Amino acid sequence: MTTLYRRMTARRSDEDHRAATPLELLFDLSFVVAVASAAAKLHHALAEDHIGSGVLGYLLVFFAIWWGWLNFTWFASAYDTDDVPYRLTTLVQVGGVLVLAAGVPRAFDHSDYTVITIGYVVMRLAMVAQWLRAASADAERRACARRYAVGITVVQVGWVARLLLPDELFVAGFLVMVVAELAVPVWAERAGRTTWHPHHVVERYGLFTLIVLGESILAATGAIGAALDAGHASFALISLAVAGLVIVFAMWWLYFDYPAHHLLETSARAFAWGYGHYLVFASAAAVGAGLEVAVDHDLHVAHLPALGAGLATTVPVAVFLVVVWLLQVRPARRGAELWAFPTAAVLVLAVTFTPAPVHAVAIVLVALVALVVSGRRATAGAISST
Incomplete structure (x- = not known):
C-alpha cells in the first residue's frame, strides 16, 4: 500500500528480494x-x-x-x-x-x-x-x-x-x-555513486528485452496473418513463420542464459553494460521488421531486392549476437562460447546470400544454442566428477 509522502532516501544496493514493482x-x-x-x-x-x-x-x-x-x-x-x-x-x-x-x-x-x-x-x-x-x-x-x-x-x-x-x-x-x-x-x-541494485537492474533490463522480443513476434505474426487473410497461404509462408519463431526463441535463450548481475561490480563496467544494451534492444526489435520484410518479399509486394530483404533480418540478428557476446559472454570467459558467438554472427551474415536466409539463420541459431547447452553439460559433468 502506498503512502502519501515519504522522504526520498537511497535504498540499499544489497537489499534482499529486490524485484520490479x-x-x-x-x-x-x-x-x-x-x-x-x-x-x-x-x-x-x-x-x-x-x-x-x-x-x-x-x-x-x-x-x-x-x-x-x-x-x-x-x-x-x-x-x-x-x-x-x-x-x-x-x-x-x-x-x-x-x-x-x-x-x-x-x-x-x-x-x-x-x-x-x-x-x-x-x-x-x-x-x-x-x-x-x-x-x-x-x-x-x-x-x-x-x-x-x-x-x-x-x-x-x-x-x-x-x-x-x-x-x-x-x-x-x-x-x-x-x-x-x-x-x-x-x-x-563522479560526485558519488547512486545505490542502484545490480540484481534489480539486470531484471529490469531482462524485462525490457522480453518486450522488444515480443514486438518481433507480434510484428511477424501480424504480417503472416495479413497474408493468410489475403489468401496467400503456402508451405513457404508457414515455414517462414516457424523459422521466425525459432529465431526469436533462440535469441531469448541466448540472452537469458547468461546472468549478468555479477558483471556490474564497478561503475565503469555498469556503464558499458547499460549503454551497450541500446544495440541489444534496437536489434531485437528490428528483427521483427526484418521478418515482416521477408514476408513481403515472398509475397512479391516489397520493392527491395532479395539481398536487401535477407539483410533486413540477418544484420539485426548478427548485431544482437555480437553485442550479447561482448556484454555478457566474453566477460565470463566460457570455453568454446568465446568464439562460438562471433562465429555464429559471421555465419548469419553469410547466409544472407542463400536462397532462404531466414531459414538458414534459424539453423545457425539452433546450432549455437545446442553448443551452449552441450558446453554447460560438459562443464557440469566435469565439476561433478571432481
Missing part, C-alpha cells in the same frame, strides 16, 4: 507503443527500399525511447519511494512516452522530430523533479543528484534548440546531443 511494469508497458511504432516504420521504409533513411530514422528514434526508459530504470533502482509524488511524477513520464510514440510517424515520414522532442523533454524534466527530491533528502549523495538535475536540464535546452538547426545540420546536432546525454550520468556519478 507493478509501477515499473506499467512504465515498461507504456513503451510498447513507441517500440512497435518505430519497428513498423522501419519495416515500411525497408520494404520500400528506403534503407538509408529508414535505418537512420530508426536508430535516432530508438535512442529517445531507450534513453528515457534507461534513466528511469536506474533512478528507480536507487530511489523508488513509491509514495504519491513519486507515482504522479512517473505518470507524467508515461504521458511523455505516449507523446513521443505519437510523433514517430512524423519523424519517419517528414523528418519532423518536434512531437518526439516534446514527449522526450516531458520525460526528462520529470526526471529532473525526481532528482531534486533525491537531492533534498539524501545528503550523502546530494552533489550527485544535483549534477543529474542540472545536467539533464541543460541538455533538454539543447534538444529544443536543435529543432532550430537547418536540415543539413540535423544529424550532426542530434549526435552532439546524444553525447551530451550519455555524459551526464558519467559526470554526475
Whole structure:
C-alpha cells in the first residue's frame, strides 16, 4: 500500500528480494507503443527500399525511447519511494512516452522530430523533479543528484534548440546531443555513486528485452496473418513463420542464459553494460521488421531486392549476437562460447546470400544454442566428477 509522502532516501544496493514493482511494469508497458511504432516504420521504409533513411530514422528514434526508459530504470533502482509524488511524477513520464510514440510517424515520414522532442523533454524534466527530491533528502549523495538535475536540464535546452538547426545540420546536432546525454550520468556519478541494485537492474533490463522480443513476434505474426487473410497461404509462408519463431526463441535463450548481475561490480563496467544494451534492444526489435520484410518479399509486394530483404533480418540478428557476446559472454570467459558467438554472427551474415536466409539463420541459431547447452553439460559433468 502506498503512502502519501515519504522522504526520498537511497535504498540499499544489497537489499534482499529486490524485484520490479507493478509501477515499473506499467512504465515498461507504456513503451510498447513507441517500440512497435518505430519497428513498423522501419519495416515500411525497408520494404520500400528506403534503407538509408529508414535505418537512420530508426536508430535516432530508438535512442529517445531507450534513453528515457534507461534513466528511469536506474533512478528507480536507487530511489523508488513509491509514495504519491513519486507515482504522479512517473505518470507524467508515461504521458511523455505516449507523446513521443505519437510523433514517430512524423519523424519517419517528414523528418519532423518536434512531437518526439516534446514527449522526450516531458520525460526528462520529470526526471529532473525526481532528482531534486533525491537531492533534498539524501545528503550523502546530494552533489550527485544535483549534477543529474542540472545536467539533464541543460541538455533538454539543447534538444529544443536543435529543432532550430537547418536540415543539413540535423544529424550532426542530434549526435552532439546524444553525447551530451550519455555524459551526464558519467559526470554526475563522479560526485558519488547512486545505490542502484545490480540484481534489480539486470531484471529490469531482462524485462525490457522480453518486450522488444515480443514486438518481433507480434510484428511477424501480424504480417503472416495479413497474408493468410489475403489468401496467400503456402508451405513457404508457414515455414517462414516457424523459422521466425525459432529465431526469436533462440535469441531469448541466448540472452537469458547468461546472468549478468555479477558483471556490474564497478561503475565503469555498469556503464558499458547499460549503454551497450541500446544495440541489444534496437536489434531485437528490428528483427521483427526484418521478418515482416521477408514476408513481403515472398509475397512479391516489397520493392527491395532479395539481398536487401535477407539483410533486413540477418544484420539485426548478427548485431544482437555480437553485442550479447561482448556484454555478457566474453566477460565470463566460457570455453568454446568465446568464439562460438562471433562465429555464429559471421555465419548469419553469410547466409544472407542463400536462397532462404531466414531459414538458414534459424539453423545457425539452433546450432549455437545446442553448443551452449552441450558446453554447460560438459562443464557440469566435469565439476561433478571432481
